[in-house]
Amino acid sequence: MTTAPSSARPGIPTPTPPPARRRDVVHRRPARVWWRQTGWRHLVGAAVVVFSVFPLVYVLSASLSSGGTLITANSLFSEISLDSYVELFDRPQQPYAAWFGNTLFIGLTASAGSVLLGALAAYAFSRMRFTGRRIGLISLLLVQMFPQLLAMVAIFLLMLTIGDVFPAIGVNSQVGLIFVYLGGALGVNTYLMYGFFNTIPTSIDEAARIDGAGHARIFFTIILPLVSPILAVVALLSFIATTNDFVIASVLLIDPEKQTLAVGLYQFVSQETSQNWSLFSAGAVLASVIPVALFLALQKYIVGGLTSGSVK
Template structure:
């Protein structure tokens, strides 16, 4: 095999450009398209001048003043709010979606197909149609249960969980169907209940889809702005998206240096979570466990 590969003629000249060279150009352009904006924001965060126009020359000046000034702002509270809301939303979405997908995949009950179709149809309506309804619902609910009313982080989490349940359930349902039902039957013979099968067997086999859904839910809740702006009213409860918008809303007097520094720090949890879950996303845990 090695000799055959060595004997193959090398691509040269026009043929190389036609079959291989253009791919390198496309790859370089794509990398530049992704990297340059990130470098620009990082340069702006290290620019003590506090303006975006002063960052046209990347890293002309480098200083950590913008990062130290963040300690005197509400950035820490906003970051904590975002992390708590996004983490609880991701965990709740995974657990609720997995339980619903397991029920649709393993049980046969009246209205099963209609419910699945309904979950899919609900996701077709644009999210903008729900803003007024969410505001009025939380306004009325807050009069009875203030913890679930406007300006409540728990209410925002409940809204996120309700909106993410449909599409994630449908996504997990297809993955749950790839797990052989013979595993459930074998566990039932040994006396396992549905809860034991779900938590000790199925969840381990569908770990890749759980990681994907959890990551997407975390990212969505972490960076969501419109619903958070409708629900949250006070600065102490703002998320990063809402709080940073307050800084950038006045383009004439906006503290762009602080904004860029906050944006750089805000991206760290997303990168760390992606790197942590990457091994679950790319691994074939389902096929390996079934073969075992």
């Protein structure tokens, strides 16, 4: 009797088939456990979102109302009209378009200057060793503890005196206001960039110096591209701070054609007999477009720029 030859060769173990896969059993947590571990967080998050979004929705509803008072905007979106947006650009005594352009010019110029000056100062403190370096860093930090509002009288008198010699940068000058913003934001921007510059290895600078590069070439061609996240963060924060400023801009800018949005919009609600909250809300909605667009464009740099600079 003959038997069929076995497929297994002598001396070679026959592979065993893998065990059948078992489906993972999903164990559902009881509702009480889910609420204690995760559910309450969703409730807190929803409450925070409602608390944050409601003022924005209310302002948008007031801008679409033609009543001119906040009482007519209590019922959200009961009336939808674009009359306030049209009237906003049709008031010669309150030139909203000029305010918008002034805000863009002052905000973009001040933010660009703050980034450049802060980066130069941060590079010097991070890469150079000189007498008074530590005292200078501590002084920058201590000066920022006092708000710029405390020096408002001194700033006004200083700009008034400078205007007697150089009228182009004195009181009622947008260039003079930009210089004030640059001086006020230099300390905090320098300290913020200083922490980020310390995360860049100094071996890169040493290799560039061996190749014959100087400080200017190293700074503009090597360091700046590596610290682009913190540059974007400082530019965004500086732009928002300058566009939202009211006190300094209202003191230094006198002519309506030179004022910014923060100062100009106040005219719509400052007078008791002619308060128009619909125009004010419409102007606020349009004024928020640029900061929101910049935030969306630079949001990928914000987290990395703020967290990387906090760890040395």
